[in-house]
Amino acid sequence: MSIRVKGFLKDVGGASRVTKMRREMIQSASAAPQPGDPIRALADALHPGKQEFTVTKITPASPTSRTFRLEPVNGHIPPFQAGQYINFYLTIGQSTLTRAYSLSSAPYEAQGDKPFVEITIRRNVSYFVPDYFFEQVKEGDVLTAAMPFGQFYYEPLRDAKNVVALAGGSGITPFVSMAKEIAAGCLDCDLTILYGSVKSDDIVCGEQLAAAERACFERNAGLIAAGRKSGGQVRVIHIMSDDPDWTGEKGFVTRELIEKYSGAAGGEKPDTTYMFCGPLAMFRAVSRSMEEMGITPRRFRHDVMAQPGNVKQIPGFPEDQIGKTYQLTVVRGIQKDVIPARADEPVAVALERAAIAIDTHCRGGECGFCRSQLLTGDIFVSPLGDGRRREDKEMGWFHACSSYPLSDLTVKIPII
Numbered sequence: 001m002s003i004r005v006k007g008f009l010k011d012v013g014g015a016s017r018v019t020k021m022r023r024e025m026i027q028s029a030s031a032a033p034q035p036g037d038p039i040r041a042l043a044d045a046l047h048p049g050k051q052e053f054t055v056t057k058i059t060p061a062s063p064t065s066r067t068f069r070l071e072p073v074n075g076h077i078p079p080f081q082a083g084q085y086i087n088f089y090l091t092i093g094q095s096t097l098t099r100a101y102s103l104s105s106a107p108y109e110a111q112g113d114k115p116f117v118e119i120t121i122r123r124n125v126s127y128f129v130p131d132y133f134f135e136q137v138k139e140g141d142v143l144t145a146a147m148p149f150g151q152f153y154y155e156p157l158r159d160a161k162n163v164v165a166l167a168g169g170s171g172i173t174p175f176v177s178m179a180k181e182i183a184a185g186c187l188d189c190d191l192t193i194l195y196g197s198v199k200s201d202d203i204v205c206g207e208q209l210a211a212a213e214r215a216c217f218e219r220n221a222g223l224i225a226a227g228r229k230s231g232g233q234v235r236v237i238h239i240m241s242d243d244p245d246w247t248g249e250k251g252f253v254t255r256e257l258i259e260k261y262s263g264a265a266g267g268e269k270p271d272t273t274y275m276f277c278g279p280l281a282m283f284r285a286v287s288r289s290m291e292e293m294g295i296t297p298r299r300f301r302h303d304v305m306a307q308p309g310n311v312k313q314i315p316g317f318p319e320d321q322i323g324k325t326y327q328l329t330v331v332r333g334i335q336k337d338v339i340p341a342r343a344d345e346p347v348a349v350a351l352e353r354a355a356i357a358i359d360t361h362c363r364g365g366e367c368g369f370c371r372s373q374l375l376t377g378d379i380f381v382s383p384l385g386d387g388r389r390r391e392d393k394e395m396g397w398f399h400a401c402s403s404y405p406l407s408d409l410t411v412k413i414p415i416i
C-alpha cells in the first residue's frame with residue numbers, strides 16, 4: 001500500500017473534511033442505545049481482567065509450604081491451561097505490588113458448581129510476599145488477582161506427547177496441575193516428573209502427586225496387565241539431595257537421571273518435550289544437560305525465572321555497586337515522584353517500596369509487563385532472561401523487574 005502526500009495544506013484540509021463527516025454522522029445517528037455485543041461479552045467472560053477471590057481454605061502442602069484455595073466472588077473462573085499462573089495485586093505495609101504464582105490446582109477444578117483455583121507457596125526462608133501469605137492471609141480474606149497468564153503448558157500441536165518434567169522445590173506446582181488434569185482424564189499426554197527436593201519429609205505437594213500417579217495407574221490397570229502399557233500416564237521420581245535415609249534416587253537432577261527416566265539412555269532419542277521449573281542454579285545445570293543431550297530449544301521449555309535475590313549470582317553485575325543508593329525520578333503522565341533506589345535491587349522493587357504501582361508478572365525480564373522508558377541515567381540489565389525487543393533496546397526501553405540503577409535515573413513508567 002502506498003500513501004500519497006498531497007502537500008501540507010491539502011492534507012490538513014482532508015483531515016478537517018473527515019472531522020466534519022464524522023460530526024454529521026454522529027448527529028444523524030439513532031438515539032437508541034447500542035445493542036449488546038456478544039463477542040465483547042464472551043471476551044470479558046474469558047478474560048475478566050482483575051477479579052476478587054475469597055480465600056476459602058488454607059492447608060499445609062509440606063512442613064514449609066501451604067496451599068491456598070481461592071473461590072471467585074463473582075462465581076466465575078476464566079478457563080486456563082495446566083501450567084499457567086495467576087497474578088495478585090497486593091498492598092503489604094507501605095508497598096503496593098503484584099506477584100505471580102503458578103496455579104497448583106487443575107483446570108477441571110475451576111469449572112462446575114463450586115469452582116476454585118489453588119496456589120501453593122513455599123517459605124523455607126523468610127521472604128517478603130511468602131511472609132505476607134503465611135502470616136497475614138487467612139480464610140475469609142478477599143484478594144484481588146487476574147488470570148490466566150503464561151505460555152508454560154502442554155500444547156499437543158507443539159509438544160511431544162511424551163513429556164519429562166524437571167522440577168526443583170516449589171517449581172513443582174505447574175506439574176501438580178498437569179498431573180491432576182491428566183489423572184482426571186482431561187489432558188492426554190504421558191508425564192514423567194523428576195522432582196528434586198532436599199529431604200523426603202519436605203516434599204511439596206507429595207500427596208497430591210502420589211494421588212495423581214495412583215489414579216492414572218488404576219485407570220490403565222487393564223492395559224498394564226495386558227503388557228500394552230508399562231505404567232500410568234503420570235510417573236513421579238523423587239530425587240533427594242540431602243537425605244541419607246532415602247532409598248530412592250539421590251543427588252541432583254543430572255543428565256544420567258534424565259536419560260534414565262526419559263528412555264534416552266543408550267543413545268536412544270524418543271520424541272520428548274522437556275519442561276523445567278525450578279531455581280536458577282538448577283536451571284543452569286539442567287540447561288547444560290539438555291545441550292549435552294542434543295535437545296533442541298523447541299523441545300526444552302522452561303518457566304520464566306525471577307531474578308535472583310542475590311545480585312552476585314547475576315553474570316556481569318558490577319559488584320562495586322552493591323550497597324549504593326541512587327535517586328530515582330519517576331514520571332507517570334504529568335505526575336513526578338522522586339524516590340530512593342538501591343543499586344542492588346531492580347527498579348521495580350524500588351517502585352514497590354515507594355508504593356508506586358507497576359505491573360509485574362514473570363519478574364524475570366521476559367514478559368514485558370513492566371516495560372518502562374529510561375529518560376536519563378545508566379542501568380544494568382540482567383542478562384538472565386533479557387526479553388527486550390531489539391527496537392526497545394535501541395530506543396532506551398527497559399524491563400523494570402530485571403534492571404538495576406547504576407546512577408541517578410529518570411524513568412517513565414506505564415500508568416496502571
Ligand code: FES
Binds near residue numbers: 364
Ligand atoms: S515482569 Fe515480566 S518483564 Fe518484568
